[in-house]
Amino acid sequence: MVRHVAVIGAGAGGLVSVKCCLDEGLEPTCFESSEDIGGVWRYMDSTDSGRVSVYRSVITNTSKEMSCFSDFPFPEDFPSYLSHSLVLEYFRMYARHFNLLQHIRFQTTVLSVRKCPDFSSSGQWEVVTENDGVRESHVFDAVMVCTGHYQEPYLPLASFPGIENRFKGQQLHSREYRDVQAFRGKRVLVVGIGNTGGDLSVELSRVAAKVFLSTRSNTWVISRVSHHGFPFDMVSTTRCNHLLEWLLPSALTRRIKFRKFNSWFNHTNYGLASSKSSKFKMIINEELPFCLLSGTVVLKPNVKEFTESSAVFEDGTTEENIDVVLFATGYNFSFPFLEESVRSSIDDNRSLYNCVFPPQLEKPTLAIIGLIQLTGSIMVGSEMQARWVTGVFAGWNKLPPPSRMMAEVLKRKPPVKRNPHERENLKMSFISYMDKIAACAGVKPSVWRLLLTDPQLALAIFFGPCSPYQYRLVGQGRWSGARAAILSQWQRTLQPLRTRLVGDNSNSSSGWCWMCLLALPAALTAGFFFSKYPQPSWSPWACPQL
Numbered sequence: 313m314v315r316h317v318a319v320i321g322a323g324a325g326g327l328v329s330v331k332c333c334l335d336e337g338l339e340p341t342c343f344e345s346s347e348d349i350g351g352v353w354r355y356m357d358s359t360d361s362g363r364v365s366v367y368r369s370v371i372t373n374t375s376k377e378m379s380c381f382s383d384f385p386f387p388e389d390f391p392s393y394l395s396h397s398l399v400l401e402y403f404r405m406y407a408r409h410f411n412l413l414q415h416i417r418f419q420t421t422v423l424s425v426r427k428c429p430d431f432s433s434s435g436q437w438e439v440v441t442e443n444d445g446v447r448e449s450h451v452f453d454a455v456m457v458c459t460g461h462y463q464e465p466y467l468p469l470a471s472f473p474g475i476e477n478r479f480k481g482q483q484l485h486s487r488e489y490r491d492v493q494a495f496r497g498k499r500v501l502v503v504g505i506g507n508t509g510g511d512l513s514v515e516l517s518r519v520a521a522k523v524f525l526s527t528r529s530n531t532w533v534i535s536r537v538s539h540h541g542f543p544f545d546m547v548s549t550t551r552c553n554h555l556l557e558w559l560l561p562s563a564l565t566r567r568i569k570f571r572k573f574n575s576w577f578n579h580t581n582y583g584l585a586s587s588k589s590s591k592f593k594m595i596i597n598e599e600l601p602f603c604l605l606s607g608t609v610v611l612k613p614n615v616k617e618f619t620e621s622s623a624v625f626e627d628g629t630t631e632e633n634i635d636v637v638l639f640a641t642g643y644n645f646s647f648p649f650l651e652e653s654v655r656s657s658i659d660d661n662r663s664l665y666n667c668v669f670p671p672q673l674e675k676p677t678l679a680i681i682g683l684i685q686l687t688g689s690i691m692v693g694s695e696m697q698a699r700w701v702t703g704v705f706a707g708w709n710k711l712p713p714p715s716r717m718m719a720e721v722l723k724r725k726p727p728v729k730r731n732p733h734e735r736e737n738l739k740m741s742f743i744s745y746m747d748k749i750a751a752c753a754g755v756k757p758s759v760w761r762l763l764l765t766d767p768q769l770a771l772a773i774f775f776g777p778c779s780p781y782q783y784r785l786v787g788q789g790r791w792s793g794a795r796a797a798i799l800s801q802w803q804r805t806l807q808p809l810r811t812r813l814v815g816d817n818s819n820s821s822s823g824w825c826w827m828c829l830l831a832l833p834a835a836l837t838a839g840f841f842f843s844k845y846p847q848p849s850w851s852p853w854a855c856p857q858l
Contacts, residue, residue: 314677314705315339318439318452320422320649323351325458325682325694327403328381331410332698333456335789336706341452342416343441349407349416352462353399359488364462364643366396368491369515373507373536373596375543377801379689381406382696382780383791391808392543393536419443425455425678426651435675454677454705456698460690461645461683468641472503474618475637481621486512486640492519498635500524501623503615505531509640510597516638517608524623524631528614530585530592532573533600543805544596546777549688551759554743554778577601583611645683654678662725666749667740668697671717676704688742692780696746699789700753708788709753743778755787772798 315338319329322344333340346363348354356365372379372394376386379394384406390398407413420443428436428451439450465485469475475483486508496519502509505527513525538544557565570587579585582604585592603609613626622632647655654670661667661683668679679701682694703709711717750756762770762785773782781798784791 313707314435314453316341316451316453317702317705318343318422318425318437318450318455319458320425320455321351321458321460322349322416322418323353323458323460323682324403324691325460325698326351326416326456327407327412328691328695329456329458329681329698329702330412330415331381331406332695332702332789333705334410334412334415335699336702336708338702338705340415340456341450342412343420343422343439344416344418345421347418349413350400350403351460353396353403355396355400357490359490364465364487367486367489367512368396370396370511372399374545374689375536375805377779377805378543378545378549378777379691380780381691382784383789383793384409385781385797385804388804388807392805417441417443422649423447424651425457425649425654432674435677437677454679456679456681456701457647457650458681458694459645459647461685462643464644464646465639466642466644467639472615472618478620479618479634479637481635481637483637483639486638487643489638492516495520495636497521499631499633500636500638501526501612501615501631501634502638502640504640504642505529505595506593506640506642507595507597510595510600512638512640513609514597514599514603517603523603523609524612524634525609526612526615526623526625530589532570532579532585532592532594533576533597534573534594535576535598536596537598542802545688546779546801546805549742549778550776551743551774551778554741647680659725663721665711665717665721666700666752667745668701668749669711669717671714671721674714676711679704684745685739686742686745687739688746688778689780693742693745693749695780696749696753696783699755700749703753703788746778746783750783753787755783755785755789757782757785766795769795769798777801 317333317338317340319326319333319340319342322342326342326344327349330340330342346354346361352364352366354365355368356363375392376390376394377392380386386402390402420441422439422441424440426438428434428438430436435453437452437455439452439455441448441450465487467485489512492515495516498520499522500516500520501524502513502516503526505525509525509527510533513523517523534544536544538547567587573579574587580587582601600609604611612629612631616624616626618624618637621634622630623634623637624630647658654673657663657670657672658680663670664680664683665671667684668681669676670678670680679697681697681701682690684690684693686693700709704711747756757773759770759774762773776798779798779801781791781794781801784794
């Protein structure tokens, strides 16, 4: 019987894990090595502590309605896309509202997590912590690891001959980047075109003498601002789109998507991507196309080698007088506190049952929360994982036998390990993964059933954004405010913009209702398909979010 649970880390995943433990009547103790909550979202001016945090100007890639915890919406007056300070403020509000701080032990580092001698029967863990030089040993019935995957900078220096022994300029990882001041007037080469690489290239272009952005990947660039000015993820992440993507041939789906992306600007002309490429990535960035068009950022292929002051690229071109090389090459995850027998078995999230449970353990009392890259918010995915895990601990949810879990993991596990730059194994469809874990937890909404009992809500769920509130309509942890939150999410999105009213007050909500009524037959068909057939678990069509 699980009662006492250790939660490691007080970032987004840790906070929601503590809350879910309390919801299930468990007794959590959260260990946080720093002096405050927030994890990577708590900005620090200095990187000397070794803790990973966001850079000063970061803005979320997912909108507030698609990123909130499922029973605690962001304040109505918060903008749709948030600075790190507003995200941290939201965490503080959440922690206060659910009285979470009293369960957190700050400035306490977890040194080791090891099985107790009677683990095969008790499932218990010995957790050794250190606070102010004093070590303490605890025994817990279960452990939730909430340290995420932004832990150790990945620096593939061996892939760039000359960077270590010939290049005389400065080199650093994006983890060390705080703001633009140190780069004023310099010629900067950014290596890597993920979301961070794109953001930093744009920001540096405002003060640097020149910015070069080197990439080996075909990359599609999309804007946070979508149709009629609404957030991209609210428009695109819908059950209707998800179903169409599943029903249509993949070649046709790809052609439609590429055509849509190129309607903003032709990616081939900009050297970013070709419609014929089978491997590609997607990033969120509104300003990068203009920077390329204005020449403040110059796109380059992969670096072949470095000389004392220049970079030679694979196409034979050379850029001279490079002052700084900034690697935006991602992160490795690690769990140094876990005992070797457990740690060595976790190569990536495919080593875990449903990306959460190590399948080889005799007792399912260890869970890894947040080791995922979704096409939507990681915060939301982490909450769903925590709800499922605490339900397992409390006895509400059941897991298959270890042999079945191991067989499932072996089917998904890649034949070789991949570096963070190629982590397709961590990218999963937001809706598919959320629905899968929600089904395990008994909280997945049924479009078909809602069509019979609450047609207005069913249409909003199917045609509208797949927002977190959908997973609070039924089952354990049902929230009475979920229906109202779903039906009012568009109004909350527009509310921060109501700072200057103009004469045109056309009623968009009535038009949306008529559209939903006309689409009722499609929704009925969709309800049948979603209830009868499994959905894909991976999608290449949206980029991983913070």
